[in-house]
Amino acid sequence: MRFINIHSISTKIIILLVVTSTLFIVFTFSMAKNIFSHGFEKIVYEKMLITQDTIIPQIELNLSYDFTLPIVELGNDLLEDKNILLLKIESKKLHTPLIFTNALKKENISSQYTTYKKLYDPKTKKEIGRLTLMYSTNSYDNYMQDFYGWIIWGIVGFLAFILIISLLLSKALRPLSNLAQEMKQFNPFEPQKFQLKEFKDDEIGSIASAANIMIENLRKYIQHSDELTAELSTKEVHLRDAQRIANVGSWEYNIVEDILILSDEVYRILGTKLSSHLTFNTFLDYITLDDKARVKMILENAIKKGSRFNIKYKLIKQNSKVIHVRTRGKVRKKLTGEIKLTAVTIDITKEIKNKQTIERLAYYDALTNLPNRTLLQDRANIALSKAKRNKSKFAILFLDLDHFKLINDTLGHNVGDELLIHIANQLKNILRQSDSISRIGGDEFIILLSEIKSDEDASIIANKILSTLNTEHQISSNKLHISTSIGIAIYPQNGTNLEELMTKADTAMYDAKKNGRNNYKVYSQVMSEHINNVILVENDLRASIQNQDDFKVYYQPKIDTKTSNVSGVEALLRWEHPTKGLIYPDEFIKIAEDNGAIVSIGKIIIQKVIQDISELNKLSFGELKFAINLSAKQFLDTTLIPFITQLIKEYDVKASQLEFEITETLSMQNIQESLSVMNKIKEIGSSIAIDDFGTGYSSLSYLKQFPINTLKIDKEFVIDMTQDKDDKTIVRTIISMAQALGLRTVAEGVETKEHVTALTLMGCNELQGFHFSKAIPFKEFTAFLQEYNS
Numbered sequence: 001m002r003f004i005n006i007h008s009i010s011t012k013i014i015i016l017l018v019v020t021s022t023l024f025i026v027f028t029f030s031m032a033k034n035i036f037s038h039g040f041e042k043i044v045y046e047k048m049l050i051t052q053d054t055i056i057p058q059i060e061l062n063l064s065y066d067f068t069l070p071i072v073e074l075g076n077d078l079l080e081d082k083n084i085l086l087l088k089i090e091s092k093k094l095h096t097p098l099i100f101t102n103a104l105k106k107e108n109i110s111s112q113y114t115t116y117k118k119l120y121d122p123k124t125k126k127e128i129g130r131l132t133l134m135y136s137t138n139s140y141d142n143y144m145q146d147f148y149g150w151i152i153w154g155i156v157g158f159l160a161f162i163l164i165i166s167l168l169l170s171k172a173l174r175p176l177s178n179l180a181q182e183m184k185q186f187n188p189f190e191p192q193k194f195q196l197k198e199f200k201d202d203e204i205g206s207i208a209s210a211a212n213i214m215i216e217n218l219r220k221y222i223q224h225s226d227e228l229t230a231e232l233s234t235k236e237v238h239l240r241d242a243q244r245i246a247n248v249g250s251w252e253y254n255i256v257e258d259i260l261i262l263s264d265e266v267y268r269i270l271g272t273k274l275s276s277h278l279t280f281n282t283f284l285d286y287i288t289l290d291d292k293a294r295v296k297m298i299l300e301n302a303i304k305k306g307s308r309f310n311i312k313y314k315l316i317k318q319n320s321k322v323i324h325v326r327t328r329g330k331v332r333k334k335l336t337g338e339i340k341l342t343a344v345t346i347d348i349t350k351e352i353k354n355k356q357t358i359e360r361l362a363y364y365d366a367l368t369n370l371p372n373r374t375l376l377q378d379r380a381n382i383a384l385s386k387a388k389r390n391k392s393k394f395a396i397l398f399l400d401l402d403h404f405k406l407i408n409d410t411l412g413h414n415v416g417d418e419l420l421i422h423i424a425n426q427l428k429n430i431l432r433q434s435d436s437i438s439r440i441g442g443d444e445f446i447i448l449l450s451e452i453k454s455d456e457d458a459s460i461i462a463n464k465i466l467s468t469l470n471t472e473h474q475i476s477s478n479k480l481h482i483s484t485s486i487g488i489a490i491y492p493q494n495g496t497n498l499e500e501l502m503t504k505a506d507t508a509m510y511d512a513k514k515n516g517r518n519n520y521k522v523y524s525q526v527m528s529e530h531i532n533n534v535i536l537v538e539n540d541l542r543a544s545i546q547n548q549d550d551f552k553v554y555y556q557p558k559i560d561t562k563t564s565n566v567s568g569v570e571a572l573l574r575w576e577h578p579t580k581g582l583i584y585p586d587e588f589i590k591i592a593e594d595n596g597a598i599v600s601i602g603k604i605i606i607q608k609v610i611q612d613i614s615e616l617n618k619l620s621f622g623e624l625k626f627a628i629n630l631s632a633k634q635f636l637d638t639t640l641i642p643f644i645t646q647l648i649k650e651y652d653v654k655a656s657q658l659e660f661e662i663t664e665t666l667s668m669q670n671i672q673e674s675l676s677v678m679n680k681i682k683e684i685g686s687s688i689a690i691d692d693f694g695t696g697y698s699s700l701s702y703l704k705q706f707p708i709n710t711l712k713i714d715k716e717f718v719i720d721m722t723q724d725k726d727d728k729t730i731v732r733t734i735i736s737m738a739q740a741l742g743l744r745t746v747a748e749g750v751e752t753k754e755h756v757t758a759l760t761l762m763g764c765n766e767l768q769g770f771h772f773s774k775a776i777p778f779k780e781f782t783a784f785l786q787e788y789n790s
């Protein structure tokens, strides 16, 4: 079946040949047969007519003369022609018709012609008889048989010819189908493997070579398109990478046909699978509810106008994570009615987060998350304009934790940080939403109380803060006690801008600290004057440190209760101010301590005292003990001991002639360090006295640890002891306690004879006070010694 293909050219040609030749044969046959038979009949008929025409005159003549014999002879002669079947002559002159027949088998006579002809007398022209002639057409059948045989042979020959033609044709066309078969093998994905076989140099060969050229071209085309595809896919990879790196996804939406084409990155941004089919509406469903309506409106607007658009909004990713994106694009409208929306969507979450972080860093304190000074300024500006408009008040509270540095130094910065966070949270809880707290550094907080009705309101809040914070705080494993000092400034009376209000609140806070901490102060003019004074004093101190002679040492004697002699002396600092005259320590020591100038001033005093000791030693009053006051900053200064030892050597005085007075609060602040300094003082041979004893909270157990020699009973107790029973009890207790610990006691502020009697009775060792002498310059002191000890 494979070989007989109805559509093949050879089959078609053969069928056409067979059909047309069959039709031709049938036509030719029928035509030939017709022509032949007609022709033959005509010939026979004409032959018969000729015969008739030949014999009729002879028969007519003989009949007119009644000659029968010649007619018989003629008849017999005529029968020589085998085709003449019958000759019949009828005449009135004859009794019977003359009949001549050829003795032929009847069955052989398939067809015949019969003619009748009248016979006339040649002279009279009268009818004398009739002639019948019967002529056989049998010879025609034979003739036709030959014709048929001839035709059949012709057809057979023709069919044979067709067969040969078909074979030749199919042989000639076989390479063509081979070629077709081979060309079917062409695989566009492996064009190199394909090569047509050699074909003869004929028409098919030229088709084959044309096909080879075509395939070669095709191969080049495939190669070229492969290169293009490779280039395209490289570009696509680049584009994909670039989109990925930039977090940019691109998409195109054909609005009319509702076809959405998304780049891979869009799927990644959405966190969906590449295979998931997204329509424009499902794409919109990823937008957060609060943004959706806005995005839709902008897009619809852009579509209506055919304009560009640029939208920032949020998407909810497949994993419910919310991200920020920006979509930029344009709408293209074509005359054909096509509307396309082309856009890029960028994941800007990091950018937004960074911006938020930067904003946070710019506006919030990283540790406590409270607003910083910048944000405070913004809020203060709002509060200011509101207060101006409504003619209302607002307050600025300046908070500073008491002794926070101590926590940082002893427990570490982590604990300090945690405490600050804890306090920030507590403050948040106390305050209203409309108030704002900010940390402006270290342990300093600023609270803006918006809309207070009266100054009282600020005080109420300050009290609330104090009581809330002044409790035990559990920070990590530590139970911490912390107190706060608060300064309050109120708009409009204390200032009209934040800067001014903050300065005033700071001043008030400073005053609160000075007032024993753990309290609040509302700003007043006096505080400012104080601050201004501090600044002036600081400046003048700086100048006097340059000119050491402005500092003078005055000496106050101490009287031994047993011997009633001067047993020692306390060196007290006086400042001879170049313009203001003599200034007492109360007016500048605190300031010098606060700004650290006390360290330099202290060294000036120590040097002057040691100088005076060596001077006094020359005057043979015995080796008097000189007490020098040390404040915390001096005491903890590491250069102190080397400085003293160096001077002792230089002036050749005994270290045992020096006693250092430190307050009990100082020694309690940092016990370990104090202990180590005290031990060093003991090592070099000097002694230590605890000054202002009774005002602090030192306990016996601490005192036992310290290598101290003397307790100095604070003058407050001594001065009042004769009127105040409690003070008297305190003084008595201190003395007996000191005795129990083996310490000497010095009472200061001894102003009256009663003081002397009472203290002597109580067993106090030494007395110091105006009753004997106030502090006097060295020269006067030597005169006093001279007089008193003699």
Ligand code: C2E
Pocket: 556, 571, 572, 573, 584, 585, 586, 589, 598, 602, 605, 628, 629, 630, 631, 661, 691, 692, 715, 748, 749, 750, 751, 768, 769, 770, 771, 774, 775
């Ligand atoms: P302090 O160490 O308690 O010194 C005793 C203070 O009491 C002296 O005041 C002295 O003049 C005063 N005083 C003495 N007897 C009486 C009395 O009978 N009644 C009254 N009401 N007061 C009496 P001054 O000299 O003004 O010193 C005040 C404080 O200044 C001292 O208190 C001391 O803490 C500090 N100070 C004085 N000189 C120095 C110094 O050289 N270095 C340091 N760091 N501090 C000093």
Ligand code: CA
Pocket: 570, 629, 661, 691
């Ligand atoms: Ca003292």
Ligand code: CA
Pocket: 691, 692, 712, 714, 715, 748
């Ligand atoms: Ca004192």
